[in-house]
Structure formats: structure tokens, C-alpha cells
Amino acid sequence: MNRPTDRYRELAARYGTPLYVYDLDLVDEGHRALADAVPEGIELYYAFKANPHPGVARALREGAGGGARPCRAEISSPGELDSALAAGYTAAECLYTGPGKTASELEYAIGRGVRIFSVESYTDLQHVGAAALRLGAVARCLLRVNSAGTKAATTGIRMMGKPSQFGIDSETLPELMPLLTSVPGTEVVGAHFFTMSNAVDEAGLVGEFERTVISAVQLAEEVGLPLELLDIGGGFSSPYAVPGERAEYPKLASELERILDLHLPEWRAGTPRLAVESGRYLVGGSGFLVSGVVNVKDSRGNRFVILDAGINTLGGLSGLGRLLPAAVQLDGAEPEQRASLVGPLCTPGDSLGRDVQLPELAPGDVVVVPNVGAYGVSASLLGFLSRPAPVEVLVRGGEVVSATRLELVRTAAAEAAQAAQAAGAAGAAAR
Numbered sequence: 001m002n003r004p005t006d007r008y009r010e011l012a013a014r015y016g017t018p019l020y021v022y023d024l025d026l027v028d029e030g031h032r033a034l035a036d037a038v039p040e041g042i043e044l045y046y047a048f049k050a051n052p053h054p055g056v057a058r059a060l061r062e063g064a065g066g067g068a069r070p071c072r073a074e075i076s077s078p079g080e081l082d083s084a085l086a087a088g089y090t091a092a093e094c095l096y097t098g099p100g101k102t103a104s105e106l107e108y109a110i111g112r113g114v115r116i117f118s119v120e121s122y123t124d125l126q127h128v129g130a131a132a133l134r135l136g137a138v139a140r141c142l143l144r145v146n147s148a149g150t151k152a153a154t155t156g157i158r159m160m161g162k163p164s165q166f167g168i169d170s171e172t173l174p175e176l177m178p179l180l181t182s183v184p185g186t187e188v189v190g191a192h193f194f195t196m197s198n199a200v201d202e203a204g205l206v207g208e209f210e211r212t213v214i215s216a217v218q219l220a221e222e223v224g225l226p227l228e229l230l231d232i233g234g235g236f237s238s239p240y241a242v243p244g245e246r247a248e249y250p251k252l253a254s255e256l257e258r259i260l261d262l263h264l265p266e267w268r269a270g271t272p273r274l275a276v277e278s279g280r281y282l283v284g285g286s287g288f289l290v291s292g293v294v295n296v297k298d299s300r301g302n303r304f305v306i307l308d309a310g311i312n313t314l315g316g317l318s319g320l321g322r323l324l325p326a327a328v329q330l331d332g333a334e335p336e337q338r339a340s341l342v343g344p345l346c347t348p349g350d351s352l353g354r355d356v357q358l359p360e361l362a363p364g365d366v367v368v369v370p371n372v373g374a375y376g377v378s379a380s381l382l383g384f385l386s387r388p389a390p391v392e393v394l395v396r397g398g399e400v401v402s403a404t405r406l407e408l409v410r411t412a413a414a415e416a417a418q419a420a421q422a423a424g425a426a427g428a429a430a431r
């Protein structure tokens, strides 16, 4: 792919570095790719933790200029909910997830109209119910299931099937089901599976979805798991902070149709409604980190290229608890030397890559890290060393459409009781 580096140099001169550039045309491309990879009738949820920028999220809701069905929002905090609402998502389009939902965030979400929650334990469901009752609402809940005894796909990060803070162990459902379906303030309407992330191998992904569907159908038949909405998760893969293209899944759509026709023959009529989720596949390819070279230093035979972007700007938490394997590679870099790529922070941990192929570089040069539209700013140590957050520029059709910067500000803390009251009042106002 031809990427105009002059363009980045120009943006760097205009806004300073470090700088994130998100190309909304490439967001549309990721959106279309996911929409095409799964059957038409399956809803798409955008995982806000990948990149909560409202401009990026808005593009996904607007449906690739009419070329793809709109995404819904998978959110997991009041801040992500605020981003979703700011991006034009309605509360009804939000699915609220997470293993540690607090009373105050639940009241905040329900107060703003969110009604669909993924719950990760009986206690979590009780917490959702209690918050809903306080606000006179009924929360429609998906039971997140931690399936037992399925065989792992060959690639990616496995999240389920072993002890986990995520999901309800499937083997406990026969005993728990009567309790789960009688929590005041809640109605269990479906199930949520999210078993893996970043599956490069198509056969592995298909196998995982098949096991998920079989497991859901079994639980529906054997323990009465309601299946109005079945979220079968994701695992769609995209490169992170190195050049490359997102994975292709040419057979996935037809394979999923085969699996669903076999196990859930009414699915085309919307029984159940089906959903998949993704962060990185939708937006990973849309983002570029433009960073300035501050210094080039030789030490005992090793070269260090010191950038103005470190782990405060590219934290490397590429999702799901996995740390960056310290292996950033630059876009369009002619290999002329090998050096360590490090940031400006006062810690040896501020490394973006050891022994990286780099062009000749000097202070004042600009470098570009590709494929950081997901898990870039949102997965960075923004507060560490108290440096400013990077500017985030949105580009559409080659033109800048917005340039903003997150700011951490210290404010006086409200006392908890006051905060709870404010949340309650917000809830009452929203009703």
C-alpha cells in the first residue's frame, strides 16, 4: 500500500508530535471488511476499548457511507458510554459489559437509558438488578458464558474454558439457572460468548464459532438458557504496530451460515438475533502514530533512536491483558541499520522495539508506526511522567476534519454520597 509520508510530515509540522492520525476512509474499509466477513443478518458491535474517539465511533455507526450495516456499541465504563452517546449512538444501541460493574456506574448507565448488559456472575446480575430497581427499570441481560471442555483454536488469545474472572462457568448453569432467571430488576434474554481475540487462522475462528453455537444450543435445551440475543464474540485479527493487512476470512460467512442453518434453523428470521464483536479488525488499520526523533545515541556498540513517543503514547496493551512484545516496526522504512527504538520516559521499560530495522535517522526526523488505530491512545500510560497526551487528528478524503487532544486534569473530588446522589438525579432526569 502506498502511504504518503510527506503528508505525515506536514501534519507533524502543523500539530507537533507525537500525533495520532486516524483515516476515516480506512475505518470504513475495516467496517466493510467485517460486514462482508459475516452473514448479513448478524449485528456488529464495536468494542469501544479499542478506540473510544467519538469521531471514529461515529463513522462506524454511520455505516461506511451506506455501504455496511451500522455498528452498535460494546462499552464497559461511564467514559465509554459518554463517548458512544457523543458519537451519536442511542442508549438502546449499547451493550454494557465487564466483570466488575459497580453500583454507581450501573446507575449512571441505566439512568442514561442503557438496558442491555452482559453479566459475568450471579452477583454481577444481582448488582445490575439492584441498580435497575433503584431507577425503576428492567435490565435485559445476556449471561456471559465461560464454556467448559471446548478445544482451543490454534491461534490467538484464549479467554475462556479455564478459570476466569469473565463469564459464568457453564457447568454451574444447571444449578444456577433458577436463581439467574429470578433476579428482580432483570430479565435474562440471551448469552454472550467472547472466547478469543486475534485469530489469524480462519479454520480456527470457524471452529471456535461452531463450538460456541453448539454450546449455546446445548445450554438452551438442557438448562433453559434464553436465546433471544446470542452474541458469539469475535477474534477477528489485525496487525498491531507493524506494517501489514488485516486477516482475510473469505470462507467465514458461508461457513457461519452453514453452522447457523444446522444448529439454529430460525436464525434468518431473527430467532435468535445474532451478534459479533470487534475492536481491532474495525479500526486497527485506520491509525498511524507519527513521532519525532529527538535523539540518536550510541552506547557500547548499540544504537538508540529516542522518539518523543514512548509507552505513554503507545502503551502496547494490544488488548486483553497482553503486553506489547516490544516489536514496533515503522511504515515504509528502508532497512539501513538496526537499533533500539525507545521513548522519552525515565524508565528502561520505555522501549518500543529492540533490534528494529530502521532507515538512517537524525534528530528532527519524523517516523510513522502503522496499524495503531486500535489500542493506541486508549491503551497507553497517559499519566506516566505527566507528559501531554498526543494530538489525535481525523482525516477524511485526505482532509483534516478534526484535531483534538485528551487532557488529564486534577479536580476536587466529590464525596461518594454526593456523587451517588448526582448519579441518581441524572437517572431520574433521564426517565
Ligand SMILES: *Cc1c(COP(=O)(O)O)cnc(C)c1O
Pocket: 047, 049, 050, 074, 097, 194, 197, 198, 234, 235, 236, 277, 278, 279, 280, 281, 319, 320, 374
Ligand atoms: C476487548 C473485547 C473485544 C474486542 O477485542 P478485539 O480483539 O479488539 O476485537 C470484544 N469483546 C469483548 C467482550 C472484549 O472484552
